[in-house]
Amino acid sequence: MTMRxxxxxxxxxxxxxxxxxxxxxxxxxxxxxxxxxxxxxxEADWVQKHIAQCPRCTRRLAAVGxxxxxxxxxxxxxxxxxxxxxxxxxxxxxxxHSLRQAxxxxxxxxxxxxxxxxERWGKYGRSAANLAACAVILLLMKVGVFSxxxxxxxxxxxxxxxxxxxxxxxxxxxxxxRA
Amino acid sequence: MFGKGVSSELxxxxxxxxxxxxxxxxxxxxxxxxxxxLVTMLWRILGNDQDVCDAYQSTFLQLAHYQSRCxxxxxxxxxxxxxxxxxxxxxxxxxxxxxxxxxxxxxPQSVDSPEKxxxxxxxxxxxxxxxxxxxxxxxxxxxxxxxxxxSYAQIGPMLGITPATARVYRCKAIQLLAVWMGKERD
Numbered sequence: 001m002t003m004r005x006x007x008x009x010x011x012x013x014x015x016x017x018x019x020x021x022x023x024x025x026x027x028x029x030x031x032x033x034x035x036x037x038x039x040x041x042x043e044a045d046w047v048q049k050h051i052a053q054c055p056r057c058t059r060r061l062a063a064v065g066x067x068x069x070x071x072x073x074x075x076x077x078x079x080x081x082x083x084x085x086x087x088x089x090x091x092x093x094x095x096x097h098s099l100r101q102a103x104x105x106x107x108x109x110x111x112x113x114x115x116x117x118x119e120r121w122g123k124y125g126r127s128a129a130n131l132a133a134c135a136v137i138l139l140l141m142k143v144g145v146f147s148x149x150x151x152x153x154x155x156x157x158x159x160x161x162x163x164x165x166x167x168x169x170x171x172x173x174x175x176x177x178r179a
Numbered sequence: 180m181f182g183k184g185v186s187s188e189l190x191x192x193x194x195x196x197x198x199x200x201x202x203x204x205x206x207x208x209x210x211x212x213x214x215x216x217l218v219t220m221l222w223r224i225l226g227n228d229q230d231v232c233d234a235y236q237s238t239f240l241q242l243a244h245y246q247s248r249c250x251x252x253x254x255x256x257x258x259x260x261x262x263x264x265x266x267x268x269x270x271x272x273x274x275x276x277x278x279x280x281x282x283x284x285x286x287p288q289s290v291d292s293p294e295k296x297x298x299x300x301x302x303x304x305x306x307x308x309x310x311x312x313x314x315x316x317x318x319x320x321x322x323x324x325x326x327x328x329x330s331y332a333q334i335g336p337m338l339g340i341t342p343a344t345a346r347v348y349r350c351k352a353i354q355l356l357a358v359w360m361g362k363e364r365d
Contacts, residue, residue: 063357070306070360071325073299079222079231086228087218087235088210094240095206104207113215 084113206243209254217262220327224266224310226303230273234265241265256337259329263322270311309359317352320345 038044042061051057088108092100099105157177165173217238221231238261242251251257310318316338323334324345331342338345 059361060357063361064353066302066360067306067353067356070302073303074223074226074306074326077223077226077303079218080228083222083228083231084215084218087221087232088214090232091210091236091239092207094236095243096203099203099207099243102204102207104204104211108207108210108214111211111214113218 081112084111085109203243203248205250205254206239209242209258210239213255213258216327217258220259220322221262221266223326224263224307224322225270226307227273230266230269234262234269237265238262253337259323259327259337260319263319267311267318270307274308274311305360306356309356312359313352313355317348317355320348321352321356324349 041047051061088111092105092109095105161173161177164176214235217235218231221234225231225234238258241261242254242258245251245257310321313321319338320334323329323337324331329337331345334345335342340348
């Protein structure tokens with residue numbers, strides 16, 4: 001069955017060059033994972049139906065959920081802000097004299113937890129997105145306005161040229177406008 | 180001549196520790212680099228400030244005395260595993276003391292009311308107790324994955340297993356914890 005799925009995925013006349021093979025493998029793997037998950041995963045209808053009817057499975061699922069809840073609760077408990085500082089101070093106090101006296105040690109004794117890169121940049125995320133949206137709008141406006149202006153100008157010139165050609169003749173109009 | 184010999188010997192004796200001290204500066208660098216993540220993991224395992232500081236101190240002390248004061252090949256792996264082991268030792272000791280005290284005083288350990296079942300503090304304590312009982316290979320994975328929030332790709336090399344094996348171990352650990360936590364509740 002897997003082979004049938006893969007052959008259907010590849011399709012007739014599919015390129016089998018070495019460069020595309022890893023990409024195809026990756027796509028197939030993702031696709032198979034999704035397919036298997038939709039049929040055999042916890043979200044699958046028949047699994048949900050079974051869980052609803054089977055008290056043993058319901059209990060097991062609830063127990064696993066309870067572990068997840070407990071892990072989430074552990075992660076959610078924050079520690080004091082100076083804990084890193086205190087831990088560093090205590091750890092440095094048992095190191096060698098030369099290490100205790102190093103300038104880096106003093107720095108570590110005063111160190112406070114720093115937000116991670118994602119958290120640090122997270123607060124700017126919204127502003128950056130707004131800025132990018134504004135830039136895109138401006139760019140589109142600029143491109144749109146200038147291209148429209150150019151079109152109007154060339155069409156206007158053509159109109160005037162036609163007017164003069166009808167009044168003073170094509171030759172003179174050519175001399176005036178194409179000189 | 181003799182004086183010169185002595186002075187050169189003294190110089191050599193003095194130079195060796197200086198070189199060793201210079202080379203041990205990497206301990207401070209490791210502390211600066213991994214300290215924050217380590218404290219977070221220890222806090223999640225232990226949930227107590229003083230215990231966290233003790234486990235942290237023990238980790239860096241062991242690092243400083245690692246194989247005649249040499250730098251381990253994978254400092255991060257060494258630090259995290261040592262910290263995890265130190266934390267579990269402390270946790271086990273704490274649980275044993277608590278059990279001994281509750282037996283002496285006669286505090287009932289069972290949980291009966293629904294309010295208590297939903298108490299997050301109790302839930303976390305139960306999880307910690309159960310985690311301390313897990314086999315080493317499963318416990319290492321769940322601690323590094325769920326409490327230190329490292330990826331399977333990082334955990335694999337740290338424990339000398341493949342990322343896929345780490346994934347399987349985590350799954351087994353969760354199943355065991357679910358069973359044990361269910362028993363604790365009953």
